[in-house]
């Protein structure tokens with residue numbers, strides 16, 4: 529089974545930095561943490577909740593989803609071609 533998951537980088541809406549300090553949970557738990565946990569930009573020190581960061585990065589996340597869907601479709605087509613050979 530191919531792994532379609534990708535790491536999504538979140539950017540600070542203010543300065544574009546992608547390094548954040550997790551304020552409420554351990555950094556490795558941040559992905560599964562609720563939307564209310566806070567992150568501090570390591571550069572400009574702005575504090576955002578996870579929900580705010582995801583919201584402001586929404587466009588790039590949607591791009592990412594689209595890419596994954598395209599890949600899935602390509603794989604599916606390949607499989608179909610093999611079947612009908």
Ligand SMILES: [Zn+2]
Pocket residue numbers: 540541542543544545569570571572573574
């Ligand atoms: Zn920043």
